[in-house]
Amino acid sequence: MNLQDNVSVIKGVGEKKKKLLHNMNVDTIDDLLHIFPRKYEDRRNISYIMEAPFDTETLIKGKVTARQMGRNPYRRNNPLKIKIQDESAGLEVIFFNGRYLANYFSIGAEYTFYGKISLNNGKRQMIHPEFHRLGDKDDIRGILPVYPLTEGITQANMRKLQREAIAAADYTGEWLPDTIVARHNLCSPSYALKNIHFPIDERNIREARFRMIFEELLILETGLSYIKKGASERSGGVRIEEHISVDEFIASLPFELTDGQKKVWQEIQSDLASPKAMNRLVQGDVGSGKTVVAQLAMYKTVKSGYQAVMMAPTELLAKQHYNSMKKDFEPLGLKVDLLCSSLKSKEKQQVIQDLETGETDILVGTHAIIQPDVSFKNLGIVITDEQHRFGVQQRNILAEKGDHPNILVMTATPIPRTLAVILYGDLDISIIDTKPHGRLPIKTYLRYEASRKDIYDFVSEKIREGRQAYVVAPLIEDSDSINCHSAQWVYEWLKKKYPDINTGLVHGGMKQDEKDRVMEDFAAGKIDLLVATVVIEVGIDVANATVMVIENSERFGLAQLHQLRGRVGRGIHQSYCILLSGSEGKIAEERNKILCSSDDGFVIAEEDLKMRGPGEIFGTRQHGLPELNISDLVRHGEILEAAKKESESILNEDAMLESEKYKVLRTKIKKMFGENIRLNL
Ligand code: ADP
Ligand code: MG
Numbered sequence: 040m041n042l043q044d045n046v047s048v049i050k051g052v053g054e055k056k057k058k059l060l061h062n063m064n065v066d067t068i069d070d071l072l073h074i075f076p077r078k079y080e081d082r083r084n085i086s087y088i089m090e091a092p093f094d095t096e097t098l099i100k101g102k103v104t105a106r107q108m109g110r111n112p113y114r115r116n117n118p119l120k121i122k123i124q125d126e127s128a129g130l131e132v133i134f135f136n137g138r139y140l141a142n143y144f145s146i147g148a149e150y151t152f153y154g155k156i157s158l159n160n161g162k163r164q165m166i167h168p169e170f171h172r173l174g175d176k177d178d179i180r181g182i183l184p185v186y187p188l189t190e191g192i193t194q195a196n197m198r199k200l201q202r203e204a205i206a207a208a209d210y211t212g213e214w215l216p217d218t219i220v221a222r223h224n225l226c227s228p229s230y231a232l233k234n235i236h237f238p239i240d241e242r243n244i245r246e247a248r249f250r251m252i253f254e255e256l257l258i259l260e261t262g263l264s265y266i267k268k269g270a271s272e273r274s275g276g277v278r279i280e281e282h283i284s285v286d287e288f289i290a291s292l293p294f295e296l297t298d299g300q301k302k303v304w305q306e307i308q309s310d311l312a313s314p315k316a317m318n319r320l321v322q323g324d325v326g327s328g329k330t331v332v333a334q335l336a337m338y339k340t341v342k343s344g345y346q347a348v349m350m351a352p353t354e355l356l357a358k359q360h361y362n363s364m365k366k367d368f369e370p371l372g373l374k375v376d377l378l379c380s381s382l383k384s385k386e387k388q389q390v391i392q393d394l395e396t397g398e399t400d401i402l403v404g405t406h407a408i409i410q411p412d413v414s415f416k417n418l419g420i421v422i423t424d425e426q427h428r429f430g431v432q433q434r435n436i437l438a439e440k441g442d443h444p445n446i447l448v449m450t451a452t453p454i455p456r457t458l459a460v461i462l463y464g465d466l467d468i469s470i471i472d473t474k475p476h477g478r479l480p481i482k483t484y485l486r487y488e489a490s491r492k493d494i495y496d497f498v499s500e501k502i503r504e505g506r507q508a509y510v511v512a513p514l515i516e517d518s519d520s521i522n523c524h525s526a527q528w529v530y531e532w533l534k535k536k537y538p539d540i541n542t543g544l545v546h547g548g549m550k551q552d553e554k555d556r557v558m559e560d561f562a563a564g565k566i567d568l569l570v571a572t573v574v575i576e577v578g579i580d581v582a583n584a585t586v587m588v589i590e591n592s593e594r595f596g597l598a599q600l601h602q603l604r605g606r607v608g609r610g611i612h613q614s615y616c617i618l619l620s621g622s623e624g625k626i627a628e629e630r631n632k633i634l635c636s637s638d639d640g641f642v643i644a645e646e647d648l649k650m651r652g653p654g655e656i657f658g659t660r661q662h663g664l665p666e667l668n669i670s671d672l673v674r675h676g677e678i679l680e681a682a683k684k685e686s687e688s689i690l691n692e693d694a695m696l697e698s699e700k701y702k703v704l705r706t707k708i709k710k711m712f713g714e715n716i717r718l719n720l
Contacts (some may be wrong), residue, residue, distance in 0.1 A: 040207045042069040049203050059191045059687050071204050072232050074197070075251065075669050076184035079244065082153060083180055088163065089127035093156050099165075100151045100173055101125045103576045108141050123150070130156065130163040132170075149173040182238050201236050208232075214703035215257075219685055249678075252670040254707075256682035259444045259665065260698075262708040264686045265588060266435060268694065277444050279311040279343045287371060288338045292331065299323070299473030300332055306469045307336050310445065317420075317445035322452075323471030324640040325605025326478075329449045330360065332471070333422050334367065341373055341400045345419025345444075348402045350409070350437060352425050353556050354379045354551055359580060360424065361403040368401060378404035378413065381551055409436045420445045451602065451640065480638060483607040483616045485592075485631035487623055494588060499537055502567045506612060508586035510570045511603055513594040515546045518616055523591035523621055530570040541565065546572040573599070583608030591620035593627055600634055601643045665711045686706055 040048050045067060048056050065071050082098045091097040101123030109117035119137025121144050123130055134140055144150065153169025171178035177195075181455060210229035213220060226234075226246045231254075234247035289296070303321055310317035323329045329580070337347035349364075351357040361377040370373050376399045378390050391398040397416035402408060418441025423434050426504040438446055448466070486494055498508050510533070514525040530544040543566035545557045554574070560566045562581050569575070569584075573595075587607045590601060600618070608614040618629045618634070633646045672679060689701065696705045 040068055040204075041209055042067065042072070042211060046066050046071055046200075049200060049207075053152055054198070056196075058338075059189055061144070063187075063189045063192075068204050068208055071200060072208065072236070073668060074186055074201075075235055077187050078185050080153065080183040080185055082183055085151065087127035088125050088130050088156075090284060091156055092288055093158060096153065097154055098151060098153045099125065099130070099156075100149060101130065102149050103144050103146050104129070106141070106146060109568055123152070128163065130165060132165045132168060134167060151178055180707065182240070182244075184236050193515040205233055205236055211703070215254075216700060219257075222685075223253060223681065248669065251668075252675055252678055253682060255667060255670045256675065257680050257685055258704065258707045258711050259667070259670075260679070260683045260686035261689055261704060262665075262712050263706070264683075264690050265696070268690060277316065277340075277442070278314050278343060279339055279345075279419070279445075281308070283339055283342050285335055285339050285342075288335065288367075291367065291371065294475065295327065295329070297471075297473040297475055299471040302331050302497040303469040303471050304335055306467075307332065307447065308339070310467070311336065311339060316443045317447065318466050319447050319469055320466045321447060321449045321469045321471065323449070323636075324474070325451045325602055326474060326609055327451075327471040328475055329425075329451075329471060330363070333424070333447060333449060334364065334443070337364075337401055337422065338368070338371075338373075340419040340445070343419065345417050346394070346397065346402070346415050347420045348404075348408060348415070348437065348440075349422040349424060350404060350406070350429070350433075350630060351423075352405070352429065353574075354381060354405050355384070355555060355574075356424065357403055357405045358555065359562075364401060364403060373400040374398060375401045375403065378402060378407050380405065380407045381555075382407075406433070409433055409440075413440065417441070417442055418444045420447065422447045422449065424449050426450065426558050451605075452598075452644075464502070474638075477611065478608060479613050481604055481614045481616050483604065483618070483631070483634075483635045485618045485620060485627065487620055490621070494619060495533065495537060497587050497615075497617075498568065498588065499540055501615075502540055505583075506586065507561065507564065507581065507584040508568050508588065509575065509606055510568065510588045510590060511575065512570065512572060512590040515548045515572055515596060518549055523594060526570050526572050529590055533568065533570065537568075542570060544570045545574060546653070547574050573575050574602070575603075580609060581606075583610045583612075585610070585614040587614075587616045588619060589617070591621040593620050597630055597633060597643055597646060598640070600630070601638075601640055604634070604638075607618075665713070 044058055045057075046052050048068070052060070060066070060071070063074065065074060080096060084098065085100050086097050089102065091099055103121055103126070104124050105122040107120045109119070116136040117138065119134045119140055121132045121134075123132060150170050150172055152165055152168040152170050154165045157164050159164070179574060184198065184201065186194065186201070188194065188197060203641060210232065213227055215225065219225070226249075228250070231247040231250035234243035235251060236248065238244045239426075303323075305321060307317070307321075308327055310319055321329055326709060331347065335351070340347050349360060351360055357377065357379055361375065365375045376390050376393060377519070378387065378394075382390070390399070390402075391413055394402060395414055395416060402415075407413075420436050421434070421441065421444050423429055423437070431581050434446065434448060438444055494558060498510075501508060510526075510529055512524050512526040512529050514523060516527045517525045526544060526546050530542060533540065533542050543557045543561060545554050545561075549557075557566065557569070558575075561569045561584075564583065584607050587604055589595065589600065596601070604616040607616065616634075618627075618631055620631075633643060670678070689704070690696075693701055696708070
């Protein structure tokens with residue numbers, strides 16, 4: 040079968056399986072073969088029970104000597120317990136809810152079990168192992184792949200599909216230039232595919248994975264370099280005269296700039312004065328005051344006769360920026376406008392028209408502003424807020440609406456400098472490393488379910504004092520499979536227990552205008568207590584809110600907890616963050632200690648990295664990059680660098696990727712970046 044054939048050519052894949060696979064983004068045989076194992080099970084050798092290590096997956100075999108079904112009528116999941124014995128020792132196998140298996144195991148017969156052995160009161164135990172009758176057709180001796188799955192497809196289904204695809208696929212030959220293959224000692228594509236799924240030994244896995252990681256990173260880097268090249272062809276650049284003063288704007292601010300803000304503003308000013316277009320990333324922790332720095336740049340640009348635009352990832356944030364810019368800039372004679380998709384088409388028409396004629400000085404908006412029908416008279420600066428929420432290409436599309444405008448991108452996600460250089464390459468980096476003066480550090484506490492009432496009594500006391508509060512929960516609605524409180528549940532519970540408090544609810548399942556209404560009411564003080572999902576994570580700024588309660592805090596990553604906590608502590612009152620953990624334990628304590636001991640996003644990100652490994656925190660989504668399948672930008676940093684070098688020489692040789700030689704690479708880039716890339720093909 041051809042790699043581009045639909046998966047339905049595999050025997051046993053009907054309409055239903057096809058749909059399920061589609062949910063995993065699998066349509067073709069090639070897609071299927073690119074679902075790589077998460078890990079492997081080593082079932083090559085059977086261990087003696089006596090010698091098998093504890094708490095690691097192991098394969099054992101044994102003869103069943105006893106079998107007992109629990110009979111407690113008051114227990115829902117009566118366990119099935121089986122005693123087995125090999126030449127070395129005995130062990131008990133337990134299946135909770137095991138009634139359906141009671142007749143599978145016969146006394147005296149031999150079975151293999153794959154699972155972890157633990158010790159319970161001095162007795163060896165295996166809970167819920169995988170099992171086979173010794174020697175039956177599925178009792179495999181070998182290395183077995185373990186795949187990521189979707190509901191409705193079992194591990195056995197997936198292994199079978201992969202086996203069939205591997206056996207019948209027409210593999211494409213080598214598509215990378217020989218020089219690259221030789222330089223990096225890559226195995227062939229067909230060897231890589233076969234061995235990543237069904238390896239014989241560890242060496243096969245290593246070689247196959249290396250090829251796949253290299254491939255993926257090469258495709259990523261070539262795509263990124265291609266996009267960047269497009270960006271750097273726009274040199275030239277808008278130049279802003281140095282003598283233009285921003286003093287009136289600074290004087291109109293109700294506060295003094297912090298040292299960090301001043302330093303970054305200096306860096307931006309020298310970029311603006313240079314004939315080369317500015318390309319700068321401003322990193323600053325939540326609450327460090329990035330917006331005002333962006334406003335300075337906008338103000339100076341507008342005073343030089345240009346227009347300025349700021350793009351934000353959510354409508355909520357765009358509206359908030361719009362409102363504060365209107366307040367700050369209109370008294371100084373600037374016209375500020377808002378463009379987002381919820382505007383009525385007539386309003387939209389007006390906004391677009393004023394923009395074209397140059398009547399509007401500053402435009403704030405969402406993705407709506409990169410649409411083709413939006414054009415500027417004289418665009419001088421492009422700012423993207425919370426850059427990590429945007430695709431790499433979107434910033435460029437926006438920039439193309441002007442003649443080499445200056446570019447400023449802002450993010451609160453701390454990225455180690457080495458990684459930033461690879462990801463953003465052409466960007467200069469500024470860091471706001473201070474917090475506004477006079478802020479009291481946020482007090483952070485870890486509490487458990489038993490303190491629920493005390494916590495909310497405390498919240499209601501603060502509300503009585505005139506403050507506002509947030510409660511964040513991990514889910515929108517209760518779920519059978521996930522055991523934690525949902526925003527809906529917390530909201531109803533609070534309404535019942537604290538009827539006097541004005542409580543609101545906002546979550547991602549609500550319509551945009553409903554969400555906006557609730558958020559606006561909260562900002563206006565009409566709602567005192569806002570129950571939310573993480574939709575409030577980005578950018579919200581309500582200085583009167585001083586308490587943040589995080590329900591089931593164990594379900595959030597450290598960096599995310601830090602972002603959420605950053606929603607309070609923005610005013611003059613003492614603020615509090617209460618982590619209400621659903622599970623007690625070392626990890627909860629550990630994470631709490633880190634959060635309590637630091638309010639520095641960089642430090643917390645470092646700690647997060649240590650605790651969780653790089654894979655999760657540097658997820659590519661956070662940086663607006665395409666989803667990666669097998670590689671990890673941090674763990675595979677060296678391969679990334681090698682791939683970057685190769686990608687540069689590829690583009691030097693063939694800037695448009697037009698030659699036959701790079702045809703496959705070109706298709707693969709298109710596939711990885713999807714809508715996010717316009718290869719002129
Ligand atoms: P972020 O970096 O998270 O985007 P913002 O720009 O929203 O932070 O700023 C957070 C809050 O701090 C805003 O209410 C802003 O008005 C205020 N702020 C910014 N700079 C200063 C400063 N130098 N002194 C006091 N308050 C400031
Ligand atoms: Mg912000």
